[in-house]
Structures are given as C-alpha cells and as structure tokens.
Amino acid sequence: xxxxxxxxxxxxxxxxxxxxxxxxxxxxxxxxxxxxxxxxxxxxxxxxxxxxxxxxxxxxxxxxxxxxxxxxxxxxxxxxxxxxxxxxxxxxxxxxxxxxxxxxxxxxxxxxxxxxxxxxxxxxxxxxxxxxxxxxxxxxxxxxxxxxxxxxxxxxxxxxxxxxxxxxxxxxx
Amino acid sequence: xxxxxxxxxxxxxxxxxxxxxxxxxxxxxxxxxxxxxxxxxxxxxxxxxxxxxxxxxxxxxxxxxxxxxxxxxxxxxxxxxxxxxxxxxxxxxxxxxxxxxxxxxxxxxxxxxxxxxxxxxxxxxxxxxxxxxxxxxxxxxxxxxxxxxxxxxxxxxxxxxxxxxxxxxxxxx
Numbered sequence: 001x002x003x004x005x006x007x008x009x010x011x012x013x014x015x016x017x018x019x020x021x022x023x024x025x026x027x028x029x030x031x032x033x034x035x036x037x038x039x040x041x042x043x044x045x046x047x048x049x050x051x052x053x054x055x056x057x058x059x060x061x062x063x064x065x066x067x068x069x070x071x072x073x074x075x076x077x078x079x080x081x082x083x084x085x086x087x088x089x090x091x092x093x094x095x096x097x098x099x100x101x102x103x104x105x106x107x108x109x110x111x112x113x114x115x116x117x118x119x120x121x122x123x124x125x126x127x128x129x130x131x132x133x134x135x136x137x138x139x140x141x142x143x144x145x146x147x148x149x150x151x152x153x154x155x156x157x158x159x160x161x162x163x164x165x166x167x168x169x170x171x172x173x
Numbered sequence: 174x175x176x177x178x179x180x181x182x183x184x185x186x187x188x189x190x191x192x193x194x195x196x197x198x199x200x201x202x203x204x205x206x207x208x209x210x211x212x213x214x215x216x217x218x219x220x221x222x223x224x225x226x227x228x229x230x231x232x233x234x235x236x237x238x239x240x241x242x243x244x245x246x247x248x249x250x251x252x253x254x255x256x257x258x259x260x261x262x263x264x265x266x267x268x269x270x271x272x273x274x275x276x277x278x279x280x281x282x283x284x285x286x287x288x289x290x291x292x293x294x295x296x297x298x299x300x301x302x303x304x305x306x307x308x309x310x311x312x313x314x315x316x317x318x319x320x321x322x323x324x325x326x327x328x329x330x331x332x333x334x335x336x337x338x339x340x341x342x343x344x345x346x
Binding site: 027 | 176177179180181182183184186187188191193194195197198199200201202203204209210211212213214216217218219220221223224225226227228229230231232233237238239240241242243245246247249250251255257263265266269274277278281282283284286287288289290311312314320326327328329330331333
C-alpha cells in the first residue's frame, strides 16, 4: 500500500466518525506557531478540538515573513488575539549551518536559494527572540498576549518560557 | 482559566499517556503542506501517528519561500521523499483581496508589509499550481511523488486531485 493509499484508507475512518463541522473562526482565538517536526502532535499535546486554534508550522517554528503574513490574516479577519510560540528540544535547526546549506544548494542546482535558512543556537533564547519579533511587528493588531514555550520530544511536556520574556523595549508589556 | 492554563492542564494528561518518543526522521518519509485553518486536524484526517510526517502549515497552505526552505531541509537532512499538498473548502484565501489588505495595513501602520499576500480563486486549480511549483523547484531533490488533495471541512473527507496534475513541461512525470 502506498502512503497516499494509507492516508485515503485512514481518512475513510475519520469521515465515518467526523465530529465537525466547526466554525471558521478559531473558538479559542489563539494561533500556535511551531516546528514541522514529526514528533509534534499539537492536537494531542495541547488537548485541541477541531475549530479551536490556527496552527502555523515551518522548519524550526521560526517567525518568518510567511508566519507574519498568516498571523496578520488570522488576527485581522479570523478573530484571533493571542499567540503561542512552541519550539522543541532536539530541533533540526539547532546549530544549523546556514552558509553550508546555501552553498550545497547552489553547488547542486547551479544557483543559490532565493531565501534565507537561519538556524539558532539555544532553544529558550530562540523562544524569547520569536516572541520579541512578534511583539515588534507593526502589522499585528494584538500583541499583548504572546506566549512562548518549549516542548520536550522525549516526554511530551510543554514548559512555558516565562522569565525574561520582554517587549522590544526590554520591559514586560 | 486562561487559554494557556487550559493548554497546560491538557498537556499534563497528554504527558501521562505519552506514547513517544519517536525517531526524528519521519517514518513515512512524507511532508504534508496545508492551511493553518482551525478545522484541519491532520493527525485525525490522515490517521497519523507521532513521528510519521512533517507538517507545514500557513495561511492558505501556499507554497511560499518559507515552505520551500522547510521542505528542502526536510528532504535533504531528514529523509522525506514525498509531498502531499492539502487545500480545503471554504478557505479564507479564496477570493482574498491582496491589494486591499496591503492598503489596509499600510494605512494603519504607516508602512506597507514587506511580504506578499496572494489569494486564489479556485481550490482545485490552486492545488495544481502548488504541485507544479514544487515540481519546478530546483532545490528539492525529490519531486516525483508530489500529490495534491482537497479537504472538505463539512465532512472531513480528503479527495485527491489527480486529473491534470502535470509537471512543469505539461506532461505527467
């Protein structure tokens, strides 16, 4: 059975027990930003039900332009007011060699990628940086309730990163 | 109870029954690209277990530079070889007014956003365009198994979009 056949078969069971439809606007008014990592099941880890939050996921859970675009739409048109950034232990972007990766892509394809590939060195510091970037974004109407957390892929435990989470000015908003 | 307190309480139950840890490299060697929409529970809809696939999610499930960056890392360093793009019915990016949104942000904040906000007009056409964009990306080593599907938020049903899915040259790879 191919992977797509497997998904199609699993989907039949899901449809049979489907609990939806849910409303379009997230009921908890929260957007969660996290890594693409296969070990992160956010519905399970946060106890989510269908229709509760927006989920943004990319390599590293980084606050990229694409995340800011999505979050601006989420807050302005779909009623979210709160953000939770989740980084996780053992992330592939920890210590990622940006320059080496760009050189590898350029050598193989004949041209460097048109995008950056930033890695980071410390998970908690990265959570604080992500939160600070969101708080400084002029296109987000709701920046008072931006939270950060670290998820441990060995245990499933989510730990909020509270200390030293400050606004761009260095004071907690 | 605040939203964060709710998530923390739910996480305690998740930790108590945690089935992990899983391996870092996705066991099914698949990356799924989908929208941030709150009505999409991909673990449920595709019958996923922890550690099986990478999940990339943004507003619209669009194939942005951030998605290409993440997917290049997924394929080159974490062993994925197959991609599934999932767009869904009733998407907020259907008929989205890019120019109007940019003007609104510029008027409120005093400066236009540094990023584009492309909408689309037709879900199936957008699936085909997303698949074509991925197949044409020179930085992805695995472009033979790129699939597209539409998810129906009323029923939970996933329908593969097969017809007219072609390579950049117009022929099915």
